[in-house]
Amino acid sequence: MMPTDIPPYAPWVILLGAVIAENMLLTNFLGMCSYLAISREMRAAAGLGAAVTVVMTVTSGLCYVVYWRVLAPLGLEYLQLIAFMLVIAATVQILEMALERLSPRLYFALGVFLPLITVNCAILGACLFLQIRNYSLIQSVCYGAGSGLGWWLAIVLLAGIRGRLQPARLPRGMDGPGIALVITGIMALAFTGLAGMLSIR
Amino acid sequence: MAQLPSTRQALATGLWYDNAIFRQVLGICSALAVTNLMRNTLVMAAGVIYAASMSSLTMSLLRDATPRRIRIMVEILIIAFYVVILHLFLKAFLPEVSRDLGPYVGLIITNCILQGRLEAFAINNKPWPSFLDGLGSGAGYAAALIAIALVREPLGFGTLLGYPVMGAGWTRWTLMVMPAGAFFVLALLVWGCRYLSEPPQEGKR
Numbered sequence: 001m002m003p004t005d006i007p008p009y010a011p012w013v014i015l016l017g018a019v020i021a022e023n024m025l026l027t028n029f030l031g032m033c034s035y036l037a038i039s040r041e042m043r044a045a046a047g048l049g050a051a052v053t054v055v056m057t058v059t060s061g062l063c064y065v066v067y068w069r070v071l072a073p074l075g076l077e078y079l080q081l082i083a084f085m086l087v088i089a090a091t092v093q094i095l096e097m098a099l100e101r102l103s104p105r106l107y108f109a110l111g112v113f114l115p116l117i118t119v120n121c122a123i124l125g126a127c128l129f130l131q132i133r134n135y136s137l138i139q140s141v142c143y144g145a146g147s148g149l150g151w152w153l154a155i156v157l158l159a160g161i162r163g164r165l166q167p168a169r170l171p172r173g174m175d176g177p178g179i180a181l182v183i184t185g186i187m188a189l190a191f192t193g194l195a196g197m198l199s200i201r
Numbered sequence: 202m203a204q205l206p207s208t209r210q211a212l213a214t215g216l217w218y219d220n221a222i223f224r225q226v227l228g229i230c231s232a233l234a235v236t237n238l239m240r241n242t243l244v245m246a247a248g249v250i251y252a253a254s255m256s257s258l259t260m261s262l263l264r265d266a267t268p269r270r271i272r273i274m275v276e277i278l279i280i281a282f283y284v285v286i287l288h289l290f291l292k293a294f295l296p297e298v299s300r301d302l303g304p305y306v307g308l309i310i311t312n313c314i315l316q317g318r319l320e321a322f323a324i325n326n327k328p329w330p331s332f333l334d335g336l337g338s339g340a341g342y343a344a345a346l347i348a349i350a351l352v353r354e355p356l357g358f359g360t361l362l363g364y365p366v367m368g369a370g371w372t373r374w375t376l377m378v379m380p381a382g383a384f385f386v387l388a389l390l391v392w393g394c395r396y397l398s399e400p401p402q403e404g405k406r
Contacts (some may be wrong), residue, residue, distance in 0.1 A: 027380050029233040033313045036226055078289060081307045082281045089274065118273070121230050121311035128304035173395035177226040178388055185384030192379055 003134035011142040017200035018146025025154040026188040031122030045159035049152030060144025063127035215337025223394035228314035233383040242350035246343030257335025260323040
């Protein structure tokens with residue numbers, strides 16, 4: 001089975017649009033928890049962003065296949081949420097084991113972040129969006145990759161700005177999540193300016 | 202959290218002392234996404250209270266039967282079970298709200314608050330306290346969501362629950378409807394909440 005009305009966007013438009021115009025974090029608010037928690041330090045932020053991008057690209061393709069080739073033909077659409085969670089958890093687990101064998105260096109760089117990703121709502125969010133918007137397989141993979149890159153961009157930007165803000169004196173109660181949210185708001189404003197460039201809905 | 206809290210304590214902890222959104226800044230994805238309209242906010246808040254309390258209760262009942270190693274998977278499946286029910290219920294009885302909320306109902310599964318409560322409390326405690334703990338943190342989440350929506354809907358649309366409240370000549374603050382507005386409102390609320398609760402510290406940066 002296939003999605004009935006596939007939107008007429010070229011895959012590369014969806015990829016770029018997911019990074020810039022429909023940034024997963026700045027316009028859909030997904031993946032905020034780890035975004036705020038891991039953005040104190042640039043190295044960690046970049047590592048987590050890379051891991052999210054890889055997992056999101058893989059799971060987007062897999063979730064498309066699971067939904068349109070398995071669940072929809074069997075009339076089991078209501079199991080979508082549970083099926084997607086299982087796909088994501090399994091992907092993360094397999095990726096972790098594969099990395100450990102194939103590239104221990106990358107494993108130590110990304111390893112600690114991988115378990116966190118299972119519960120990163122950006123991943124599940126991407127899988128749900130691609131189903132709601134009826135993307136085709138190629139569009140889905142591009143959407144997943146773009147969303148991951150967009151998330152990576154956002155967390156690296158935040159980590160950089162927070163690093164620069166380190167010596168600044170902040171009002172009582174504002175340090176930590178407060179100031180991070182203000183920075184994110186300003187970043188979201190800047191990205192809103194790009195929203196009209198590419199439409200992918 | 203070894204001692205058993207009284208009913209009032211459990212609720213107060215979730216609502217104010219450990220409010221997941223303002224204190225721990227967890228589970229804010231949906232807090233930001235659904236709060237531009239009060240109606241959607243109320244549905245989402247009720248949904249999270251239900252999912253949090255029921256999944257805490259269930260986890261607590263199953264706590265002795267769950268092997269330590271696979272507990273995360275069990276937690277996710279328990280939460281997913283209740284969220285699927287909620288999702289289908291909304292689709293059937295409130296189709297319009299369900300369409301507005303889009304993926305965010307399903308995303309309750311990955312809401313860190315629920316997972317956090319199951320992992321930190323329900324897995325080690327008796328069913329009734331766990332239920333109250335889930336109820337309390339769900340209620341705290343609901344209160345935070347409503348507080349944000351109370352700012353965003355009147356300023357952004359000039360209405361509350363669809364009724365005009367700001368007078369006829371109200372100029373809509375488009376910023377409040379946009380994502381950036383959500384970040385700013387939450388930032389201010391987090392700031393205010395932490396300002397009130399943290400004692401002043403001399404010489405700390």
